[in-house]
Amino acid sequence: MIPDLNISLESERTLLRPLTKDDEAALQEIANEESLWIFGILDLSKPGELKKxxxxxxxxxMNGLCAIWVVVDKMTxxxxxxxxxxxxxxRDERGQIGWTWIGSDFQGSGLNRDMKFLILTYGFERLGLNRIELKTDERNHRSRQAILGIGATRExxxxxxxxxxxxxxxxxxYYSILRSEWESIKEQYFTNFSMHE
Structure with missing residues (x-):
């Protein structure tokens, strides 16, 4: 049976709460930053794109294919x-962290790293996934360094x-983290993080 993916995740710093259509206005303010879509498959700054x-x-x-969250910075x-x-x-016990976009005011603040910890913990320890993938544009050096910075293996x-x-x-x-690697990665890269139910 597919678990309920409509779930909130929280740490001292970050709240990930399930996305709803009511979040459109708040997210559109961020999506209007055109620099977010330089490497994007979509451009959510264009009218109507965020609604779709x-x-x-x-x-x-709803179909059990993803969990999607609004990112809230609890400090602000x-x-x-x-x-x-x-x-x-x-079937393959696999998922992918991605489609992440946060406003420029929050980039480099540690928020992205914290949310990755929440999602990795959720994926491995609650959903029982065996492999979590991450991928990025080869030209996006900042993203590539951030992915390596959480212990993922470049494939x-x-x-x-x-x-x-x-x-x-x-x-x-492409990068990945395996369940067999998670405990050592958690200890090495996320020692100061804790998740709340």
Whole structure:
């Protein structure tokens, strides 16, 4: 049986709460930052795109394919962006952290790292996944360094893999963390983090 993916995750710093259509206005303020979509498959700064994004993502959640959250920075009480655990294959015990976008005010603040810890803990320890993937545009050096900074293993590059919103076909770098690696990664990279039910 597929578990309920409509769940909140929380730490001292971060609240991840399930995305709803009521979040559109708050998220649109962030999505209007055009710099967020330089490496994007979509451009959610364009009129109507965020509404379609929310409808598609919440339908995927209802069908057991993803958990999608609004990111709230508890230090400021502000909505910071959106993230998800997606492309879930229950048969293969696999999922992917991605579709993460947070406003420029929150980038480099530790919020992204904290939310990754929450999602990895949820995926491995509550959903029982065996493998969690992360992927990014080969040109996105900041994202690549952040993924390596949480202990993920770089697996390789898929050449000319995904077409972006403006027509560029990107190379995609794949990374992963396995359940067998999670305890040591958690100890090495996330020693100061704690999750609340």
């Amino acid at each position: 994004y929310i409808a598609s993502a919440t339908a995927d959640r 009480g502000k909505v910071a962006g959106c993230t998800r655990l997606a492309d879930i294959s229950w 390789g590059v898929l050449r000319e893999h995904i077409k972006l919103h403006e027509g560029y076909i990107r190379n995609t770098v």
